[in-house]
Amino acid sequence: MSDRTAALDSVIFGIDIQSGDIRGDSPSYALVVFDGEELERDVVSYRKLRRRIEQEAPAIVATDNMYELAENKDALVHFLGWLPTETRLVQVTGAEQPETLSRVASRHGVPYGKAPMKEAEAAARLAAANVGHEVTAFTDTTEIKVSRGRSTGSGGWSEDRFTRRIHGSVKRRAREIGSTLSDAGLDFEREVTEKYGGFSNAIFTVEGTPADIPVSNERSGDVRVELNRVRRDGIEFKPLAKRRDRVIVGIDPGTTTAAAVVGLEGELLDVMSTRTADTAAVIEWIIERGRPILVAADVEPMPNTVEKIRRSFDAAGWVPPRDLPVDVKKHRTREEGYDNDHERDAIAAAFGAFDDHRDQFERIAAKVPPRQDLGLVIERVVADEESVEAVLTDLSEDETEDEDEHEHTERELTAEERRIRRLETQVERLQSYVDSLEETVEQKDETLDEYERRLTSEKKQERRKARERREVTRLERENARLKRELDTKDEQIEGLEGKLERLKTLWKLDHSNFADVSEKKAGLVPVKVIEQFTMGAIEEAHESFGLAEDDIILLRDASGAGQSTAERLARVEPRLVLRTGQLSDMADAVLFENDIPVAPAELVTVQEVDELAVAREREVEDAIEDWHERARERKRQQRTELVDRLISEHRADRPD
Secondary structure, eight states, X not given: OXXXXXXXXXXXEEEEEEESOTTSSOOEEEEEEEOSSOEEXXXXXXXXXXXXXXXXXXXXXXXXXXXXXXXXHHHHHHHHHHSOTTXXXXXXXXXXXXXXXXXXXXXXXXXXXXXXXXXXXXXXXXXXXXXXXXXXXXXXXXXXXXXXXXXOSOOSSOHHHXXXXXHHHHHHHHHHHHHHHHHTTOOEEEEEEEETTEEEEEEEEEESOGGGSSOOOEEETTEEEEEEEEEEEEEEEEESOSSSSEEEEEEEOSSSEEEEEEETTSOEEEEEEESSOOHHHHHHHHHTTOEEEEEEOSSSSOOHHHHHHHHHHTOEEEOOSSOOOHHHHHHHTTTSOOSSHHHXXXXXXXXXXXXXXXXXXXXXXXXXXXXXXXHHHHHHHHHSOOOHXXXXXXXXXXXXXXXXXXXXXXXXXXXXXXXXXXHHHHHHHHHHHHHHHHHHHHHHHHHHHHHHHHHHHHHHHHHHHHHHHHHHHHHHHHHHHHHHHHHHHHHHHHHHHXXXXXXXXXXXXXXXXXXXXXXXXXXXXXXXXXXXXXXXXXXXXXXXXXXXXXXXXXXXXXXXXXXXXXXXXXXXXOSEEEESSOXXXXXXXXXXXXXXXXXXXXXXXXXXXXXXXXXEHHHHHHHHHHHHHHHHHHHHHHHHHHHHHHHHHHHHHSOO
C-alpha cells in the first residue's frame, strides 16, 4: 500500500450495496466517509446518497463495481455528468476487467470483510492509497453555450425591437464571457450565429473542466448560459497513481517517435506519438506517467535513442531475439486502441517485455508481503539484478532503522520516499540534459520548416507534372483514336469509290443514248443481281444499287421465297426476273398474277464483273416473249380447268 499523509485534503466516500438492487426499487447503500484518519459509517438510500454527494462534494466516490450506482451504460454516463465537478468516481478493483475486491485489498494490505460496510471501508481506504481507476465519460474540454433565454415572439413592443433587444443581450453576454476566459488564461474557440441585432447563440469550446472555468450556469431574462463537458466516445478508465507506479515503457524511434506505458499487470496505461517532440520531451512525458523499470524496443539491437532513454532512467533494457514481425505486433495489440503504426510498434515492444517477464513478476509477487511495495521490489530485482530475499531483507532493515531514528516522520523514511529522493536526483540530471538540448530546438524547428517548405514545393511540382502527363496521355489516346477513325474512313471511301465506278458503268449501260457509250456496248442491258430470294437480300440490293421499274433482275437462289417476299419483288415491277433454281409455288403464283415475266437464267447469257452484270438485249426479249407464250398457255389451261370444275360442281349439285 502506498504511503500517504496522515489526513487527506478532502473526504472519500466508500460505498457498497447494502440491500436491494439499482435495477429494482429503493436500494440501500453502506456508506463509509474517510478523511484519512477517521471513519464515518452509515446506511443510506440511493436518494440520500446522491444528496450527500451533492452537498459535501467528496474528492472520490469509491466502489468495487461502478454498476452498483447505475443500471446500464447510459445511466452511468448520466450519473457521471451529474457528479460535482470536483468529485471523481473510482472503481478500486481495476478497469474493464476488474479483480475481486478481496484480492486487491489483500495485495495492498487493506482490511477486508465480506459485510457490505467492510467492503465500503476497503474501497475508501484503497482509493485513499491511490489504488484503482477513475471512471470518466467526459473529456477535459467544456462547451459553454450562450443562447436566448426566451422566445423572440411578441414581447409587448414591436416584434423587431423585441428580437433586436434579445439578440443584443446574447451578444453582450458572449463578449463578457470571452473576456472572462481570456483574463483567466484559458484557451478557447468561439462560434457564433449572427442574427438581427446581434447573436442568436454563441458556443465557446474551452480547454478545461467546469471547475477551472470562472463561468457558471445561469438564466436571467433574455440570456441563458449552459456549461456542458464534451462527451467521450465511451467509458474510459484512468489509473489514479500514474507517477507512483512502476511501469514498462516501449519506444519506437524515428521521424515519428512513439512511446507506450504498460503497467506491471500488463494493462496499457497510455500511448503517444509525435513528430516534433525531441528526446527530452519524450522523457518528460514518461516521467509524468510512471517509473520505468524496463525500456523496450521492437527491433534488435536496441536503437541509440531507446538506449539513451533507458540510461536516463537507470532502467533495464529489453529487445526481442529478432525483429518483431508485423503480424505478431498486430495480433498482440489487437485489443488496444492506437492511432498509427508507430504507436502499435511501441505498444508491441512494451507488451513483449511484459510477456517475457510475466513469470518473474508472478514469482516476485508470491514472495513479497502484502504491505510491502511490490513495484519497488520488482524494480530492484529486474533493474539492479538483486535477489528477492536480499531486497526484502534490505527493506526490512531500512524500515527498522528509520523507525528508531525518526519516530515522528514515518512517511519520509519509507522506501517510497527514498525512491522519490533518488528520482529527484534523476530529474535534476534530466533537467540538465534538457537544458543542453533546448539550445538546438530552435535550429531543428527551422530546419523542419525549411524541409516542409521544400516538400510543399516539390509536391506542387509533382502535381503539375502529373497533370501534364495525364494531359499528354489523353491527347495520345485521342490521336490514336482519330487515326483509327481516319483509317476506317479511308477504307470506306475506297469501297465507295469502287462502288461508284461500278454504278457509273451500270448507269451508262442503262442510258445508251449518251455519246460516251461505246459501240462495243450496244445491244447490252444491265442486270441487277440479288443473291437470295429473301426480304433481306432484296432490301440490301436496293440500298446498294437501287431497284427500279423495268430492271432486269437475276436471282442467284430463287428457292424459299414466300408470298410477302414475292409481293415485295413484284412492287418493283421488273422487266424480267431471271432465276437460278425453282420458285416456290406461292412465289410463282404471286409473280404470275402481277404479270412479272420469269425465265430460267440459262436462257439468257449474263456476264458479271464484281457487282455488275450485263445481258444481251435480244436474248432478254426472247425470254420475255417465251414467258408471254407460256403465260397465255397457262391462262388458257387455268380457264379450262375452271370450266371443268364448274361443270363438275354443277353435275354434283343436280338432283338425280
